Amino acid sequence: MEYKDTLVMPKTKFPMRGNLPNKEPVRRQQWEENNIYEKVQNKTKGRPIFILHDGPPYANGDLHIGHALNKILKDFIVRYKSMTGFHAPYVPGWDTHGLPIETALTKKKKIDRKKLDIVEFRKMCTEYAMDQLDNQRTQFKQLGVRGDWDNPYITLTKNYEAAQIRVFGEMAKKGYIYKGLKPVYWSPSSESALAEAEIEYHDKRSPSVYISFEVTDGKELLEGGEKFVIWTTTPWTIPANLGISLHPEFEYAVVNAGQDKYIVAHDLLETVSEELGWDNPEVLKTFKGKEAEQIITKHPLYDRDSIIMLGDHVTMEAGTGCVHTAPGHGEDDFYVAQKYGIKALCPVDEKGVLTEEAPGFEGLFYDKANKLITEKLDEVGALLDLKFITHSYPHDWRTKKPTIFRATSQWFASIKDFRQDILKEIKEINWYPHWGETRLYNMVRDREDWCISRQRTWGVPIPVFYGEDKTPIITDETIEHVSKLFKEHGSNIWFEWEVKDLLPKGFKSEHSPNGTFTKETDIMDVWFDSGSSHEAVLLEKEDHRRPADVYLEGSDQYRGWFNSSLSTAVAVTGKAPCKTIISHGFVLDGDGRKMSKSLGNIMQPNKVLKQLGADILRLWVASVDYQADVRISNDILKQVSETYRKIRNTVRFMLANTADFDPKKDKINEADLAEVDRYMLHCLQNLVSKVREGYDKYEFSTVYHEVHNFCANELSSFYLDFAKDILYIEAEDSSRRRSIQTVYHEILITITKLLAPIIPHTAEEIWEYIPGVEEESVQLTDVPEAREVAGFENQLEKWAQIMHVRDDVLKALEEARNEKVIGKSLEAELTIIPKDEKTKEILTNIQNLHQLFIVSRLNISDANDRAKSYQYVDILVEKHPGEKCERCWISSETVGDDKDYPELCTRCATIVKDHYSEA
RNA sequence: GGGCCUGUAGCUCAGUCGGUCAGAGCGCACGCCUGAUAAGCGUGAGGUCGGUGGUUCGAGUCCACCCAGGCCCA
Numbered sequence: 006m007e008y009k010d011t012l013v014m015p016k017t018k019f020p021m022r023g024n025l026p027n028k029e030p031v032r033r034q035q036w037e038e039n040n041i042y043e044k045v046q047n048k049t050k051g052r053p054i055f056i057l058h059d060g061p062p063y064a065n066g067d068l069h070i071g072h073a074l075n076k077i078l079k080d081f082i083v084r085y086k087s088m089t090g091f092h093a094p095y096v097p098g099w100d101t102h103g104l105p106i107e108t109a110l111t112k113k114k115k116i117d118r119k120k121l122d123i124v125e126f127r128k129m130c131t132e133y134a135m136d137q138l139d140n141q142r143t144q145f146k147q148l149g150v151r152g153d154w155d156n157p158y159i160t161l162t163k164n165y166e167a168a169q170i171r172v173f174g175e176m177a178k179k180g181y182i183y184k185g186l187k188p189v190y191w192s193p194s195s196e197s198a199l200a201e202a203e204i205e206y207h208d209k210r211s212p213s214v215y216i217s218f219e220v221t222d223g224k225e226l227l228e229g230g231e232k233f234v235i236w237t238t239t240p241w242t243i244p245a246n247l248g249i250s251l252h253p254e255f256e257y258a259v260v261n262a263g264q265d266k267y268i269v270a271h272d273l274l275e276t277v278s279e280e281l282g283w284d285n286p287e288v289l290k291t292f293k294g295k296e297a298e299q300i301i302t303k304h305p306l307y308d309r310d311s312i313i314m315l316g317d318h319v320t321m322e323a324g325t326g327c328v329h330t331a332p333g334h335g336e337d338d339f340y341v342a343q344k345y346g347i348k349a350l351c352p353v354d355e356k357g358v359l360t361e362e363a364p365g366f367e368g369l370f371y372d373k374a375n376k377l378i379t380e381k382l383d384e385v386g387a388l389l390d391l392k393f394i395t396h397s398y399p400h401d402w403r404t405k406k407p408t409i410f411r412a413t414s415q416w417f418a419s420i421k422d423f424r425q426d427i428l429k430e431i432k433e434i435n436w437y438p439h440w441g442e443t444r445l446y447n448m449v450r451d452r453e454d455w456c457i458s459r460q461r462t463w464g465v466p467i468p469v470f471y472g473e474d475k476t477p478i479i480t481d482e483t484i485e486h487v488s489k490l491f492k493e494h495g496s497n498i499w500f501e502w503e504v505k506d507l508l509p510k511g512f513k514s515e516h517s518p519n520g521t522f523t524k525e526t527d528i529m530d531v532w533f534d535s536g537s538s539h540e541a542v543l544l545e546k547e548d549h550r551r552p553a554d555v556y557l558e559g560s561d562q563y564r565g566w567f568n569s570s571l572s573t574a575v576a577v578t579g580k581a582p583c584k585t586i587i588s589h590g591f592v593l594d595g596d597g598r599k600m601s602k603s604l605g606n607i608m609q610p611n612k613v614l615k616q617l618g619a620d621i622l623r624l625w626v627a628s629v630d631y632q633a634d635v636r637i638s639n640d641i642l643k644q645v646s647e648t649y650r651k652i653r654n655t656v657r658f659m660l661a662n663t664a665d666f667d668p669k670k671d672k673i674n675e676a677d678l679a680e681v682d683r684y685m686l687h688c689l690q691n692l693v694s695k696v697r698e699g700y701d702k703y704e705f706s707t708v709y710h711e712v713h714n715f716c717a718n719e720l721s722s723f724y725l726d727f728a729k730d731i732l733y734i735e736a737e738d739s740s741r742r743r744s745i746q747t748v749y750h751e752i753l754i755t756i757t758k759l760l761a762p763i764i765p766h767t768a769e770e771i772w773e774y775i776p777g778v779e780e781e782s783v784q785l786t787d788v789p790e791a792r793e794v795a796g797f798e799n800q801l802e803k804w805a806q807i808m809h810v811r812d813d814v815l816k817a818l819e820e821a822r823n824e825k826v827i828g829k830s831l832e833a834e835l836t837i838i839p840k841d842e843k844t845k846e847i848l849t850n851i852q853n854l855h856q857l858f859i860v861s862r863l864n865i866s867d868a869n870d871r872a873k874s875y876q877y878v879d880i881l882v883e884k885h886p887g888e889k890c891e892r893c894w895i896s897s898e899t900v901g902d903d904k905d906y907p908e909l910c911t912r913c914a915t916i917v918k919d920h921y922s923e924a
Numbered sequence: 925g926g927g928c929c930u931g932u933a934g935c936u937c938a939g940u941c942g943g944u945c946a947g948a949g950c951g952c953a954c955g956c957c958u959g960a961u962a963a964g965c966g967u968g969a970g971g972u973c974g975g976u977g978g979u980u981c982g983a984g985u986c987c988a989c990c991c992a993g994g995c996c997c998a
Contacts, residue, residue, distance in 0.1 A: 009959065012959065014959060014960095015959085015960060017960095021960085021961090021962080021963070022962075317925070317926070317998075318925095318998065337998080438929085440928065440929065441928090443927085443928065444927070444928045444929080444995095444996085445928095447927055447928075448927075448928090448996080448997085451926095451927080451997095559995085560928085560929080560994085560995050560996080561995055561996065563928080563995080563996065564995090564996050564997075565996090588995095590929085590930085590994075590995075591994060591995065593993080593994070595935090596993090597930090597931085597992085597993055597994080598993075598994095599993085599994070625936095628936055628937080629936070629937085630930095630936090630937070632929095633929070633930050633931095633994085634929085634930065634993080634994050634995080636935090636936090638935095640934090640935070640951090641935065641936075643935095643951090644935060644936065644950060644951070645936085645950095647950060647951080648936090648949080648950070650963095651949095651950085654960070654963065654964085655960095657960070657963095658960050658963095658964090661960070662960090706936080706937060706938095707937090707938090709936085709937085710936080710937060710938080710948075710949070713949065713950085714948070714949060717949065717950090718948090718949085721960095721964075721965085722964090722965070722966090725960080725964090726964075726965065729959075729960085733959065815965095815966060815967075816966090816967070818956095818966075818967095819955080819956090819966055819967045819968090820967085822955070822956060822966080822967085823954095823955075823967085827956095828956060828957075829956060829957055829965085830956085830957095830965085830966085859965090894959085
């Protein structure tokens with residue numbers, strides 16, 4: 006007789022290896038065909054709502070690993086909430102306007118925009134964006150992200166644009182929208198504003214001049230008559246000069262050079278002296294930049310003040326440390342002047358020609374004006390030096406001609422009017438990690454007004470009309486009308502239709518006595534688009550509400566979406582659009598370096614899916630502390646795969662040993678379970694509580710480590726290992742065996758649910774193998790709460806001690822193995838000498854201790870000379886003198902007692918006689 | 925240059941109020957098993973807690989500076 010045939014061996018078709026790259030797509034298709042998203046929504050309908058509102062990715066290009074990190078984290082949360090008492094719909098979104106798409110179209114698709122009319126071009130942009138969206142959607146789904154993929158929100162749709170117009174209108178109504186000047190890259194050759202992406206740098210020859218400004222009011226600090234020295238390569242901006250900027254912390258020196266006293270940064274004195282030919286200038290006094298604030302100098306050409314201002318943009322890298330400031334011709338200049346309430350002056354028209362605001366030079370092209378202005382400066386004695394240099398200078402990428410900075414008319418949102426409200430709301434938000442609050446707070450606190458104008462075509466038009474006297478017209482009536490029109494026809498009509506058709510019928514204004522109007526041609530900053538999603542999505546989508554529960558984006562979005570969403574939401578509603586903000590870090594390579602093409606260290610999600618599978622990538626996401634920057638490499642993924650394997654095989658073992666288990670018939674009442682089984686159930690509850698806590702705090706690495714450790718320590722190495730002596734050996738429906746199976750069954754169900762949000766494909770696969778479960782998908786179940794295990798009150802200490810003793814036993818066995826006393830542990834007979842009474846009592850009262858420790862016999866004794874001392878007990882390991890039972894492999898003196906089965910111990914002989922003698 | 929952040933064994937992570945807290949799992953080495961087998965079990969080695977100063981009776985834990993890395997600005 007082959008005794009192996011009388012064993013109840015594990016039996017399952019659940020494969021040892023996941024084969025994820027091949028099986029996951031099938032699984033996803035099955036979900037899609039079964040409308041799993043809808044089923045979950047139907048099941049959870051009526052529960053409290055939990056909204057994780059998706060920040061829209063930009064619809065361009067393939068997904069990178071950062072996209073994957075972001076969407077997978079969101080999926081963890083949504084899936085978990087759906088399984089813990091909430092109704093958590095998830096509507097993905099896309100950001101679809103903006104320059105990158107315009108650029109992609111002109112570059113990749115070789116579209117010449119000049120040859121197309123705006124409407125035509127915008128239609129192509131729409132098409133391109135929708136293609137990109139489709140591509141990204143496919144890839145997101147491949148990550149196993151569950152959501153309403155058929156009905157995403159898209160910023161270019163009519164409804165969205167209409168809602169966005171309302172946000173703009175509401176802000177305008179509150180007086181937050183105003184028109185002002187701001188310098189932008191301007192190309193005189195194409196007579197248009199340029200985006201930064203349309204700038205190329207080429208060498209250009211420019212004059213390099215040093216110019217002096219005489220102090221007329223030195224306040225307490227200077228006497229008057231001293232001359233600040235500035236350096237510039239654009240003399241044509243001197244007519245627009247309104248001040249001089251110093252660095253507040255730099256040291257400045259008043260020096261005697263020739264007949265005059267000049268002021269330059271002390272550290273630059275030497276180089277400036279060299280440039281200007283000063284011979285051993287005498288330092289008369291020094292002062293800090295901040296002491297000179299508000300000192301007044303005279304503009305060298307005009308009868309006008311030029312104020313000393315302070316700014317951090319001043320550097321020691323070049324020049325004199327005193328920076329010529331023309332707020333109409335430089336961004337830094339603009340912001341510094343803004344702080345001092347000085348408005349931009351821009352005496353240059355769109356062709357680059359100086360206007361009558363630059364008396365003496367009107368009608369001159371800026372580059373030509375350089376010469377005349379320099380001559381004039383020389384005439385008045387303000388020119389200290391002139392030479393020419395060649396330097397890198399911004400040029401128009403199309404015309405290849407030099408560009409200038411030029412203040413133009415722009416629309417702004419006045420952040421300062423509701424800054425305090427935003428700051429207050431920032432403090433109301435729950436931040437993960439906590440420092441997010443400080444980061445956004447500082448950013449909003451220091452932020453300038455928001456320029457929402459873009460001189461582009463691919464975006465939502467700024468819905469403003471102008472009267473005949475050029476007065477901007479924004480009224481409730483016009484806003485509502487345009488919003489309605491956009492909702493019906495889309496925003497293309499702004500470019501397609503006559504102005505009169507865009508206005509309400511019979512619209513009249515005191516600014517247009519003849520009834521004619523013009524329309525704004527600027528479009529809105531794309532951050533205004535996505536920043537309006539609280540209105541377009543939270544407010545309008547079914548089952549949604551504002552504020553949302555969670556916003557979760559990369560840490561670059563403090564400046565981006567977090568900022569713009571908060572700004573528009575506070576402006577419109579006075580409240581933050583969400584209760585909690587979570588931010589994640591960036592994905593770096595294995596060495597913690599940023600991924601880049603040049604370093605060749607880019608990890609593509611697509612490749613990971615094909616090589617390892619989505620669940621491995623998802624498990625990686627769960628394994629890292631995502632709130633800081635995270636690392637990924639082949640080695641790291643290999644490690645994650647090992648964890649996956651461990652979890653999978655542990656589960657497989659339990660599935661294989663519950664194949665014959667019918668919970669309806671075979672389940673044992675909790676109170677009747679063996680003690681060690683109740684102990685394991687208790688450990689499981691412990692796991693549930695820790696894992697739930699991890700999810701609740703959005704700390705998924707806790708989930709990962711806890712589940713893995715439970716599989717490795719409690720299960721694989723202990724509970725599954727010793728249980729083989731019961732599962733394989735005892736009769737199939739013996740109560741001891743059913744007791745173990747009852748616990749396995751609960752562990753299986755519980756662990757599968759706990760893992761479902763993280764590795765949904767695998768969890769679903771496991772679910773199919775668990776006997777007796779009724780729900781068609783684990784996604785349609787709820788995660789249990791941790792509970793008290795019957796009959797396990799105050800037993801924890803006892804079991805902790807047993808496990809301690811086990812550690813000692815394992816050490817002792819290993820030593821015996823090394824000394825060739827035994828091979829496997831079943832060959833051993835143990836004699837344990839407890840070091841204290843309490844331990845003795847525990848060890849004597851536990852049943853089948855030898856079975857838990859997987860040895861053939863275990864004696865508890867009071868003393869033994871040959872025993873070795875370990876941490877908790879003394880132990881003697883000997884080779885068991887008995888014969889090995891051919892069936893259970895345990896050594897026993899009873900082998901041979903039963904004459905019918907001379908190779909078996911009495912335990913096995915009885916089992917075989919009772920259950921297998923017929924066979 | 926500024927704002928915010930990260931730096932504990934080869935890797936991924938724990939370390940609550942400063943006082944057995946230097947830990948876990950993986951990997952690695954060595955061994956066992958061959959009735960979870962492209963599995964399973966055991967033991968072991970590994971860390972000046974980024975560096976340097978300081979506060980303290982005592983510091984991964986508090987402070988300062990520095991180094992490396994990241995995001996966002998300039």
